[in-house]
Amino acid sequence: MLQELKDLEPFRADVRAWLAANLPADWQDKMRGASEDEHVAFQKFWFRRMMEGGFGAPHWPKAWGGGGFSFAQQIVLYEEIARAGAPRLILYFIALHHVPATLLEWGTEEQRRRHLPAVLSGEEIWCQGFSEPNAGSDLASLRTRAERRGDRFVVNGQKTWSSNAHHAHFCLLLTRTDPKSSKTRGITYFILDLKTPGVTLRPIKQITGASHFNEIFLDDVEIPAENIVGQENNGWAVAQSTLSSERGLTILELAERMRVGFELLLSDAQSPAPAGGRLIDDDEIRRRLVDVHVRIQALRFLVNEMLMQVLRGGKAGVEPSIIKIYYSELLRDFTALGVTIGGAGAQHLQAVLMGGGNETGYWMQDYLYSWAWTISGGSTEIQKNIVAERGLRLPREPQPAGAG
Amino acid sequence: MDFHLTEDQQALVSALQSILQDHGELPQGERLSYAYHHSGLQALLKASGFFDAAREMGALEAALIVIEAARLPVLVETGASALVAPMLLPANEGVDGPVALIAGRDLDKAHRNLPIATTALIDLGDDVVVLPVAAGAIETVKSVLAFPYGRFRRAPDLGAGRRIAGAGPKLRQWWRVAIAAEAAGAADSAVNFTVEYVKQRHVFGRAVGSFQSVQHRLVQCHAIARATYYMALRAAWSGESVHADMAACYVQQNVGRLLFDLHQFHGGMGVTTEHLLHFWTYRVRALQAEVGGVNDAARSVATKLWPAPTVAQQGRLVQAR
Incomplete structure (x- = not known):
């Protein structure tokens, strides 16, 4: 292992001590068979606790309220979280990884100010609207249509496999804005407020009996043009930033x-x-x-x-x-x-x-x-x-x- | 042996298929369920005499009935009522189905088909107890496996049943044939269902089924289903217990591979209950664990085929070397 990691042994000891002092010892007993509401409440609690400890957003820049940790520090932190058997912050996965990677590279200053602090407060949960019934592994064949009407876009289509959409406030949405272009061209990336009229969720029943995934139906959903991330028709490049966000x-x-x-x-x-x-x-x-x-x-x-x-x-x-x-x-x-x-x-x-x-x-x-x-x-x-x-x-x- | 069905067998299968086709539909409201027992169809098959085939025609014909019924997404209990019970019980003794087959050493655990059963055949090792199942004696256990599961609310009084001395080995033999027959029908349906799906589903501008990586594995799945069918038929036809062991061993060994690939080729849909696939695959999966699973079946084959050599044989071997 590199010297850089060896030098972090004191940091490792700090993280370990903090987890020992802050992770509720009985969390697994309480969350085994917990209801959705109890699960959400506990995820919020644990995220806030991690933020207070300075470990909630290790990869975020300090300027935006994150830990600004080096990559080596992040390696140590994740090792310790796993070894402690701490909860996975699955409810915040998209918000903590995909949202900053996307907005910090492509978002407007206004979009960053509007959303990044809200994510770190623990209040804003996000989901992803990429996959469609006929666009999974072959994502570039997506067909959800967004048509420009002045300063707004009207979106029609269907997204699927959207984890935790039923708890989310916002969605990272990929749409086709130029139907004449095929595959990776003519795709536009939006921030979608899930409270917008025309958005309907349907939980998907998994073979395990649970329903973590949802279908999202979009019927004449209006999204303001200022919610475009990056440029119109350039959404594929933006999506690459989203998908390469967590670096292993x-x-x-x-x-x-x-x-x-x-x-x-x-x-x-x-x-x-x-x-x-x-x-x-x-x-x-x-x-x-x-x-x-x-x-x-x-x-x-x-x-x-x-x-x-x-x-x-x-x-x-x-x-x-x-x-x-x-x-x-x-x-x-x-x-x-x-x-x-x-x-x-x-x-x-x-x-x-x-x-x-x-x-x-x-x-x-x-x-x-x-x-x-x-x-x-x-x-x-x-x-x-x-x-x-x-x-x-x-x-x-x-x-x-x-x-x- | 010749696996080509005789005219009588073909007539039996066709008659059964036409009933199953007309009455075997899964109600719309049950599509997201894990299991659906079709009591109407169960009664119809009984009234039509299909449960008497084992005694009137033979075990092979009964196995064909089990295989055909297992092709449906809905459940009809045939393995125990149409095959195991008639082969086990004296010819003058009728049995009231559906029947649950129960390992006596796990009496307190949940058992397949117990909530719908009116009779239980309990394997006590050497002996078998035929026990009527009273309404209200069973509580349902929730399971993802595509059978109803239930356990006795209170330990049943085995003295209330009829004990058949020395019938344990025979019960386990026909139980294994029933496992292979039921798995053969269900696996075949699951493979066919998946083949249709990969023809219709397109990615990257072509059918999923046009990729060789999918084709080769589906061919292997098909081969597993076919081989199971033949193994089941041979075991039913020969009545040899080692053939029953082999048939169960083969399918119990290969189930994992079959299930994983068929679900995998359904993509994300394969991990939901929003299609029919699990109605077959999760029946096969349940059968994987019964009568001691692949371990017991394999050990049984080895013991029967390769018993420890006698002293005299050992002596001859030493001389030969």
Whole structure:
């Protein structure tokens, strides 16, 4: 590890002490099976507490009320948050990462003043309106239409997979403003106030039983032109800033959480086996436990290498794609082992840990939720194509004649 | 063996298919559910005599009925009533279905189909108890698996049932055949449903199903479903317990792969209940864990095929070396 990280040991000790003093020890008990309202209230509480401690917005510039932490400091902070088993601030994910990355690069001064302080106060929750029923991994084929009428735009269309839209006040919205342009051209990026007439939400029922995602229907929704982020028809470039906002820190946090979560798996494996002895005494269970354990270590090496590249000022190439494939498949096998260890009893509906990581010990829900990871943010198949074409420099798949 | 159906078998399957087609529709209000037991269809199949096929025609015909019924998104309990119970119980003894199959060592846990069952067959290891299930004795347990699950409110009085001495191995054998048959039908439907989806769904200007990475894996899924079908039919036809073990072992081993790929190819929709896929895949998933799961099935195959050599055999082996 680089000297820069070694020099941060005193900082690490501070963060660890602060978390020990401030993280409510019983938060998991309280949030297991909590209602949506209780979940939102606790996320707000924890975000404010983190802000008071100076850790709520580590990557934000000081000028806008953030921590102004160096990248190395952020690495240390996220490691410690994961190790402490603190809640994930999922309600604020878009607001804390996507909003500043987008507005600080492309937004007007007025947009920044209007929204950035409100985000840090904990009052403003955001969601994303990118994916559509026919534009997921192939985002550039989006069709939600925005038509200019003087100083306003009228928007019609449908967005989907919008996490936490039912709690959000604003939405980062991608629309097509020039229907004659195809794909990445003719797209405009807006800030949408979700209270605008014509906005309708419909929760999507997930296979886990929960509904974190929503469809957003937009019927003659009027958005003032001053809510454009960047320039009209240049929204694709703006969206790239949004999507590259967190530079590997989220996956670092998830990899660390997985390492902590493995202890849970190991402890469940001590349970009595149906045929006598403990589950961990079974060769098959032992072999799978070791497999997962080793892959967690390999994941951390992959993540470290990518972070070091960023730390040295380089740009990550296909590493994020490789890590996304690696993490999501490992998470699936990890949680599947949890389901095996849990046996039939692990398959009934139980209370979900709201704000927990991806390994909560409620293995059936963890396993089912792991399937979302091989889909969202560019499916495994798309990521493999990226690595094959851009990393291994393999020829592209043939395009059938007439395909767009 | 020849897997080509005889005329009688074809007639049976066609007759069943036409009833299932006309009456097997999932009500609109149940589309977001995890499981829907169609009691009307259950009664209709019973009245039409399909549950008597095992005794009147044979276990193979009963397995075909289980396979066909499992192709529907709605649930009809056929595995235990049409196949396991008739093969287990004496020919003069009728059984009142639906039937729940229960592992005796987990009596206090939740069991598949128990909330709809009127009879339970309880596997006590060596013996089996045939227990009438009283209305009100069962509480429902919520589950994502596409069967109704329930547990006994109070430990049932096994003395109230009829004990069949030494029937345990036979119960487990036909239970495994039923698992393979039900999984074969459900898996086939799930694969077909997904094949249709990837033909219609377009990304990057082309059908999802035109990508080789999707095609190859779907072919493998199809092969798993077909192989399960053949394994189930062989086990039903031969009546050999090791064939039953193999059929269950094969499908229980391969379920994970099948489920993951089929859901993955539905993209984001695959992690919702807003389509029909889970009505099949989550039935197969439930069957994965029964009768000891793949571990017990595999051990059973190994024990039966490769028993420990006798002293005399060992001696000959040493000499041969």
